[in-house]
Amino acid sequence: MTEMLQDIPTYARPIEELPQRRLLPDPSYIWTVFRRHIKLALLVAAVVVAAIAIRVVTLQQVYSATATVLIEPRKTEVVKMDSVVPDIAPSSDIVDTEVRILNSPTLAARVAARLNAQGLDIGRFTTDVDKRRAAARLLRQVQIERSGLTLVIDITASTAQAEQSAAIANAFAEEYIDSQRDAKRNATRDASKWLDLRLVDLRASASQADAALQRYRIANGLMSAQGATMAEQEVSALNQQISLARAELAEKQGALATARSQLRRGGQGADVGAALGSNTIGNLRQREAEVSQNLAQLETRYGDLHPDVKTARSQLADIRSQIQKEIDRILSSLEAEAAVAGSRLSSLQSSQGRATGALAANSSAQVGLGELERRADASKQVYQAFLNRSKETAAQEGLQQADARISAFATVPLLPSFPNYKLAGLFAVVAALFAILVTTVLAEYLQRGVATKDDVERRLRLRYAGAVPSLDSTLEGLRSHETPQDYIVSHPFSSFAEAFRSLRAFVTLSAANARVIALASALPQEGKTTTSMCLARSAAMAGSKVVLVDCDLRRRGVSATLGVTNDGVTDVLLGKGRLEDGLFDDPLTPLKILGTSDAPTTANDPLTPENLQRLVAELKVKFDLVILDTAPLLGVADARAVASVADAVVMVTRWRKTSRNAAEAAIELLADAGAKVAGMALTMVDIRKYASTGQTDSYGYHKRFSSYYRN
Template identity: 45%
Template sequence: MGWGHHNQRRPRYIRVGLVNTQSIDANEPSPERASDSRSLFPDPRTILAVFRRRIWWFLIPVLLAAAALTVYLLLVHPRYAAEASVVIEPRKTEFITSNPNTAPIADSPPGNDEMDTEVQILTSTAMAGRVAEALHLEQYAEYRSAVPLVYNHKVPSQNPLARKLLQHMLIQRVGLTFVITVSAKSKDPALAARIANEYVQQYIAAGLDRKNSAAETTGDFLQSRLDELRNGAVAADAAVQRYKVQHGLMSAEGATMAEQEVSSLNEEIAKARADYAEKLGRLNSARSLAGQGGGQDLQTALQSPTIADLRSKEAEASRRLADLTAHYGNLYPEVVRTQKELSDIRTQISRELQRIVASLSGEAQIAGSRLSSLTQSQAQAHGQLASNGVSQIELLELQRKAEGASAIYAAYLNRSKEMISRKGLNTTDARIGTLSGVPTTPVSPNIPLAVLVAILAGIGFGCAGVFVAEYLDSGVSTKSDVERRLRVRYAGAVPELKSTLDGMRNVQSPQDYLIDHPNSAFAEAFRSLRAILMLRGGSGARVIAITSAMPREGKSTTSICLARTFVSSNMRTVLVDCDVRRRSSSDALLAEGSQGLLQYFRGETSMQDSLVKDKDTDLVILGTTLAPDVGHDVMTQANIDRMLQDLRPLFDVILLDTAPVLALAETRDLAAAADSVLIVTRWRKSSRKAVDAAIELLLHAGARLRGLALSRVDVKKFASTGPEDTFSYHKKFAGYYVN
């Protein structure tokens, strides 16, 4: 059942995901560890296992929330709430008007700003003070403590009863309606109802008081002003009439003669300007066309029959000239004569155009002269009108004063009539909507809501505590941690011996207990580990390196127990203590002063002479209880190769108890030389980052990782991590073990 020579090429198995394997040549570079390919959705059983493992992180916040709820319910006194309401009515115009033709004004509903104003009035200290005074709240124990010995009664904002009362009031508008609710809280339900009802009644009374006071003040003011305004209006009208007579400003149809003359001249000037502009435009157009040689266009614009006749002759002469030139050439006598005729015709056209332009120029001059004359007449009329300007301005000022005095007097007179008609008819713009009865059920504390909040808070903080504990946990605790986070094969769990004894007393070391109790759960864990390490077949000795990332992770104890387990299966087994600096295995199994391994490396003894047999089993140990000389490196690659070459023919299994990977570089050489490597990690104690770093170093060194085993596992606590390991079901297998 041995393996081939150490230098032979062997297939290597690296775990991919969680289920697949991949064969890789040992001499090729180490591949990256495969990532997990499971579903993104967490397994409910895994979540339950996390909560079981972190149960106190969850229960403590829940218990604290329950305790806080209990204290709250015991300390808080029940309070009752009574609610009344007022309705804000549309603004009314209920008065008797002196003008029968005046249409009634429609009621206007209150706007949002008006509703907000009414809410502010209700929540003012002045309103609260009226209620406190009406109910004599200082007589109630609930409010008695708020009354100081001395305070200013004339300042509502300093009224302590009012401020205390407002602390127990809730006044708000109901949505976008015209209803305002007034809610009062008190330890006494009857007092709460009295406060709410008194509040709305005092609000109605205060509104009526404000209106009556305003009406009385306005009436007194109007009456004192009416006589004065009436005399002023009469005097202003008389002044206007006297001024018109004195300055001759009387006129028919509301306008003076000078004003009528100016109006007529304005009309004449407008017509003259239009005529002058038209004739000047025709003149400018004719001059432009004549200058450009556009006689035909000018004839079309002016509709001149003379120009039309000459143009006809010009066209006929041009046609004949073209025919003669084509038949006889330019020197023919008839051609010369026709050319002269055509030139005379064009000369006549030019003279006729000049005559037309001169005629248009004369018409434009006449129109301009007429416009100038009318303008001069207008200036004279304006001069006449200006002579009365100062008088007219003064008249207008007197008229404005008279109109203003009359308007003010009329407004005051109408307002006085309105106030007289409304006397005794004042009503508030609000009415009581509902009055409150005596409440029977307290509104605080709200026990169902408090319980719900406590439950949600407890569960929320409990889940947060579990999440934080799980997030901050840097150890390796479960099979999932090994396979998902470290992405290596899970080799099993080695229990803490004490956790498997169910309270029984034990004074033996783990390696001695293994011999005396071969049917115990502790021994079975090592047989399971041995089975995983022996899954691969082959020929030659099997070299297994057992290492860890950090010291004190149970590596040496695991090596000794595993070696004795191999021996119990009748396999020739040697345990080599390669950790020559700590020498834990040698100190546990060898007599003091043994240094077979050092003597072998120095060449002082042969391999056979360096081996020591275990006193309790057939296990063979190659180790040393003495440290090597300072500065002398014994774990060289040459010594390792020579040692393994000498051991392979002698043993079926060679176990190498190495130093921690992160501590010494020689461990990577030993791991690379071994047929398989087992990493031992202390349950819940070892840093996951340190283990991950160790695995990376081993893979880069070409080590053949067989898996990772958790050491010193508490079986009972490990069962709460979920159904991932055999120890999760240890209670069901109790009858199979004899501890």
């Protein structure tokens, strides 16, 4: 196919000279492609947005409420209870475990019972099966997860009712806290019961140990008081008494010895210390002194023989006798006291001997006593420890606190979490943009029509002859009651007429000395005949001698439209008439028309190369410009013969309608016929959408040149 196109004698630039494509697509090209299919793309986008909106509106709304629980192990307690009911440690494994507990069916069943007691409608709740089903439904409505790596657990409930979602989330959090508190309380209660039972055994064991110890002490004489045995206390007391007795004996013996020593010195005991301290002796000595003084006075007064002197002497002798007797009695008393002290010391020493023997006998029994004491002490310590633990447990039973707290209660949500209208809107926008992209790409891919200059030059390898607009698109919303070929006559300075002047300029500038121009198309209804008539009238109004030859003998488009009444083209081709007689005058312009009034009725084909060459040669003598309107190339073989005799062939293709495959097939036929293809023109172009083709000729800037035209 490519080789065939390269053989076409065209005035197009060599393909090597065409601009090369860049690695990335031109943004302006992407924009023009989008504009080409903007209506379809926007329609699809609107359908997508509407479908998403309908879907979102019809979805059941779901409200989500979240309660948060903070795992918070207690560090301060009224009573130390770590060994009875230990607190949890704030480790990752423990937090994950608590999450699993929150997701347990047991806790869900408790939550269901709580909600049912609160009057919340959670379905039937009469049998155990109903309770299990209610718990399962609650677990499906709740999502419990740890918040990152923190000690916070999020409890999110999602239902169709906002109040119910908040109630379920809060119920899970509260029931979890209550379950922890109940678990600790039950553990404390169980521990207290076990401790009470154990205390009974320990108390009996301690009592038995004490009884055995006491029996052993009694049996072995190891009774003690104030930390010592009776024998030890007795020996200690005897030692103290013996020391005192020895001191007392020494004192008594010393006093007795002193008194005896004084007696031996002739003092007759008057200076004995015991006598000196006697009140009796003191009184007697006082009387002795008084009598001695009285005797002295009497002797001085009366002499020795006086009776009073004798009486006084007798009294003095009697007193002195009494004093001596008292001294003797005192000495006898000292001897008796010394004897008693000695006897007492001997008795104490004897008792000490016996007590020492008993203490020595008890020493061998101390080994067994120590063992029994250790056993009794151990029993008492164990019993006391359990007794203290029992008291602590009993005191802690009413003070138990959970290892978590509710950091935030779930509030009643005002907006549903599903569907998320913001997210749905964003999704709708993204989906609409994606739909626009896909629609544009598919439409561009599936579009087989020739629509752009790029299609003509790069894909069909022809020169771009320009765009011929549709008449309605040039009127800016107005409607014309004239046909295009008549409008070009009544409005010669319109943008529609300017398109044909541009087409004529393209042909004359591209193909030098091109006086015979054939307009060809691949398929019918591509605007070829209208283009031929408008081009011919435009050239005729410009002052050129122009003839329009209707070579489509079967359809007779030009002849029927312009009202040709004779069979000039057929007669001239077959040599049955003169050229001058076959020409028909255009009623509106100086244009001459060589047409036919009736379609062929025989199989005789007048459009042979010889006939056409002779006709063209004759027409070139009389006219400046000869325009040949041909039949469709793909359907009628005559069109190739007509195109072969023209100086230049202009392919006419309907904008965005004629497929590239049809255009390529027509170009192949022209190549086979040896036609000189000058280029390709796009017809019936809507200049309001023309910018979407990416063209940069006058129609790309149509609005800027509106002041130059009079439509």
